[in-house]
Amino acid sequence: MPSHDVLVIGAGLAGQRAALAAAEQGVSVGIISKVHPVRSHSNAAQGGINAALNPGDSWESHAFDTIKGSDYLGDQDAIEIMTREAPEEILHLEHLGVTFHRNEEGKLGTRAFGGASAARTYYVADITGQAIMHVLYEQLMKYSEQIARYEEWFCTALAMDENDECCGIVTRNIADGSMELFQAKSVILATGGNGQVWQPTTNALICTGDGIAMAYRVGAKLMDMEMIQYHPTTLAGKGFLITEGARGEGAHLLNAKGERFMERYAPNKMELASRDVVSRAEQTEINEGRGFPDGTVALDITVVPKKRVHEALREIVLVGRDFAGVDITREPIHIKPGNHYTMGGVKTDVDGRTDIPGLYAAGETACVSVHGGNRLGANSLLDTLIFGRRSGVDAAARAKRIEGSRPSRKVLEAEEATIADIESRQKGSGRRISEIKRELGETMDAKVAVFRDEAGIQEALETVRRLQEEAKSAYIDDHGSVFNQDLVAAIELGYMLDNAESTCVAALERKESRGAQYRTDFPERNDEEWLKHIDLERTDDGPEISYSEVTITQWEPEARTY
């Protein structure tokens, strides 16, 4: 049985950072990813990473912006840690080789970003996530003796011992279909978000909420699952992301009449208000008939100097040209709000510990919570790195402290039986996986999106539960062992449905409007009753609801205007 002190599942920024941090503590580390690490979705983070590193800036200011952005649902102790440790982390990345943009003096330069009171976003053109992730992967290659890489291995379940502690995982080697039980003293989930539950989404096809579902299935609590971010600037239809950096560089949002409509919604911050605010403004314009016939508004980047566009927004030039047929340096591009980010996730403390000893979560999989009801742009990369590192360090410390127990082969056998069942279904025994996935995505985008109400969410929940039943008889075409993507998709569908159910239940429960959760039947924020987290725990009858307090250190909730 392969065994490591610390096993990391997922190799995006959070996973790679966790693996490197754990290895630095001198323990043996394995990192498992269902795709090659550099294919991970952290790549898509274009705009940058926040840190109060400039002499004129302060971590308190960064913390306050984050808290206000979160609509006061973020835990302030966690946000303090993240913003205090941010500058050190940026410098660490710079020392590892990230090619951050420089100012004229050759020092690190910044750009402006939404919801921030200072220009504190550090960046590499508009490929920041990609640049950081490729540099971390360079480090993984450098430390290949300390960190074993399992590239294109798919995790199907967590293994628990008699004391209800996590002691390993079950995986499938995608290349040959072999199943393997891994032993570990600590397991870190860093599998990203669940954007594929919505269609369209900016998220990659791999973002199917695997870690969230696996943790939930072994009894870990999920938190704030109703908080799903819709990004203000995505391409209609395909859902591709246009970075907030475009607005950071000065681009305008216009309705079909050519009005800069943000004047009416956020007169001070205009296009750079929080994402939930901008997305709602756009959706209101569209719903009230001031959008374009294709259900969009326009993002006008032509006001940004051309030289600056080529230097700082080149990826967007390519996206516009290749995927929308628009030269963004010459004409506005049509955009709309689109599914983008999972603020909720597996409930953890500030060291990535979940409710289950031995099980950690970091990055978008986790809910610490630093993002609360709405994540600020350029805080997600920061979250992955800070809490990836902290998880890695704590997971290594635990590994040094405990003996560890051997996972039972029963877990492996159960997974093998599940897979055998999926493989045994013959064509026509039920629906196709892809059909169920599409219905799920369209339902969630229609009912649990920017504007929500009880009837809609209830309808979505009923659909999800029907699809859960239908998934049990859904069939696949591929019955081979090598690169059976069909089988992986069937298991991912199960993960996605668990994610969707949790989001619907939490969205129904929160009877107020806060951050990304806007209930048209409860349009006001209600601190008296709802300044609290919604926690969910799995039971055979669906998620059981409980609440936990929001940690407030020094910033009392106030009305939120931009």
Place this chain on the structure above:
Amino acid sequence: MADYTIKVRRFQPESGEGPYWEEFDVDLEPSLSVLDALLQAKDREDGSLAVRCSCRAAICGSCGMKINGQSGLGCKTQIGEAQELAEKQASATGGDAKDATVVIEPMGNMPVIKDLVTDMESTHWTKIRRVTPWLLPHGDPPEREYVVEPESMIDITQSMACIQCGACVSSCLSMEADPGFIGPAALAKAYRFVGDPRDAETVERLHDLAEDPHGIYDCTHCFSCIDACPKGVAPMDQIMRLRRKAGEAGIEDPNSGHAHERAFVKIIEKKGTLDEGLLLQESFAPGIKSKLKPSKRAIKELLGSIPTVLRAIRTGKARSPVKLIPGAHPKLPDGAQDEVKAIYEHAEAHREEFNLYIKGEEGDEEAAIEERLEPPRTHTLADEEAQNG
């Protein structure tokens, strides 16, 4: 919606059969991608069709493949354009454009695992690891950031834009001839460190890459990788930069490529057209006429070239022996040589690297000129009306 037929080269390793072609009918907007077409076939008809993919937006680098024989990303190639190309190719080879289908194959220069999934580990990633792909700074890091020229970071950002999709490797003609060639992707990665002022091992890296017989001089300058790259990394340009830096560092080039390039430039500057008689001599022993002291290597190379020269003359690739006598080459008529000189001077004055992060895409330059030429709008029609009115 439009109807397309895609023809996919398939390989199911567990079937015991060799590769085969299979056609799928799909219906989608022409602006959607070849990957969208493949996913539609997979979703609707055959879930066993294997293709790596994730972001659908040319960021993750998963879906490298050959489309109508050209290496690229499935997600970045529009199905409508792919169909047009297939039709053009069919007519050009005397076929019927009506029957043309979009042909999709796995990437080249790599073993195939299943359908469009290739083994990138044994080729691409092994080569990437060959170039010591991590920063090797000198001593402890500074307390704050390394202070470096802003341009140097933008310069290597072009190599950092590489998403490791393997399209350049797939298209590389040198690698086809020499599978040991380090190749375009790994060498572009190497430039990311050689060009990085924070790296302290630049010269060692250059020696390593220059002295490896499968290193930087193995590139034949064919431009295939530049055409294939979906991110404008221009791997060949990065290889040429490595060569230039190696030349500047005084590293001897076993092919004399760097000296050959300099000889070309020098002769054209002097004579306007290529004096082949001087080319060998200038490449291997520059200044031979005045010094009359060619190095041992120069003599060896010159003598060794004689059979090649004779063969070239016989087959008509080089000019007659008389014209090969040094000095017999005619100069350009009238003042044409001065115009050539002017071009050199202009190039010298505008010495800059071609980098997409600085210059933008092709055509932008002209657009910029157009903008400058456009007369400033001094008054509008409304003003005119107001004046007239």
